[in-house]
Amino acid sequence: MATAKCILVTGPPGVGKTTLVMRVFEKLRASHPQLSIRGFYTREVREGSERVGFEVVTLDGRRGPLASSKASSAESVRWPTVGKYKIDVASFESLALPELQVKEGTDLFIIDEVGKMELFSSSFFPAVMRVLESNIPILASIPIPKFGRDIPAVARLRNHPGATLFTLNAGNRDVVRENIYNQLVDMLCKS
Numbered sequence: 001m002a003t004a005k006c007i008l009v010t011g012p013p014g015v016g017k018t019t020l021v022m023r024v025f026e027k028l029r030a031s032h033p034q035l036s037i038r039g040f041y042t043r044e045v046r047e048g049s050e051r052v053g054f055e056v057v058t059l060d061g062r063r064g065p066l067a068s069s070k071a072s073s074a075e076s077v078r079w080p081t082v083g084k085y086k087i088d089v090a091s092f093e094s095l096a097l098p099e100l101q102v103k104e105g106t107d108l109f110i111i112d113e114v115g116k117m118e119l120f121s122s123s124f125f126p127a128v129m130r131v132l133e134s135n136i137p138i139l140a141s142i143p144i145p146k147f148g149r150d151i152p153a154v155a156r157l158r159n160h161p162g163a164t165l166f167t168l169n170a171g172n173r174d175v176v177r178e179n180i181y182n183q184l185v186d187m188l189c190k191s
Contacts, residue, residue, distance in 0.1 A: 005137040005187050006160060007180055010144050011168030017141040018043060020173060021112045024139060024181050025059065028108070028188075035188060038103075039110030040096045042066055042118075053085060054117065056095045059110060064091040067117050080120045087120045100127040102134040107188055111140040114157055125153045132160065137187050139180065 009017050018041055028035060037059060045053040045068070053068035065071075067085035079086040096118070100109065109131050118124050131138055142154045144167070150158065158165060164183070166176050 005135065006132055006157070006163040007137070007139050007183060008158060008163050008165045009139070009141045009168055009176070009180070010158075010165060012144055015168045015170065016173050017168055018112050020168060020177050020180070021110060021139060021141055023177055024184065025110055027181055028184060032185070032188065035107040036105050037108045037110060038099050038106050039108075039112075040099050041110065041112035042115075056092050058095055058099050062095060064088075064095050066092050082117050082120075085117070087117050089121050092118060093121050093123060097121075097123055097127055100124075100131055102130055102136065106136050108184065109136055109138045109140075111138060113141040113143065114154060115141075115143045116151060119151065119153050128153075128157070132157070132162070137184060139184065 009020055011017055022041060025037065028037065040056050040058050042054050042056055044051050045055050045065075052070050054066040055063050056066045057063045065088045067082065067087045068076075069084045069086075071079065071086040071088065076086050076088070079088060081087065100111070111128060111131070114125070114128055128140075140157070142157060143151070157163060166180060168176055
């Protein structure tokens with residue numbers, strides 16, 4: 001197996017992992033418009049100042065629910081939960097899984113995030129591993145271990161020999177963003 005080219009971003013909730021990933025994506029798209037970049041990101045859904053859930057958004061702008069504190073449909077009763085949020089696994093899978101198919105001509109995958117909510121999909125982590133083994137570069141975000149305990153799938157990614165880990169904090173965001181952008185440009189221009 002070829003060495004993976006996997007850049008991971010971690011840090012506490014709210015530190016700016018998704019913002020960093022999206023800024024790197026936007027800068028790459030502007031500076032290298034010929035690149036084929038696939039993947040998704042998750043973003044908060046707010047009502048006023050209250051976070052009421054998360055949605056999954058593909059890089060071409062399609063979106064759907066990932067988790068909601070307001071889900072009250074008949075089927076949502078059976079959905080898994082993380083804290084106050086019910087996870088809509090079917091919605092997540094319908095958007096995220098097609099974006100993670102390894103296809104000829106893909107230059108980069110963006111996966112934000114490989115976290116507890118997303119991992120309720122039994123098909124998600126195997127899809128992430130197939131991308132990792134394809135040797136196509138990946139930029140992904142992962143949660144920081146909570147109370148010193150790592151999610152097993154996240155630990156496998158974090159400890160993968162081809163993974164480079166950046167830990168984000170409020171003071172290093174701009175430097176880390178530039179560093180990741182430059183590493184990806186180097187990687188993508190050599191392949």
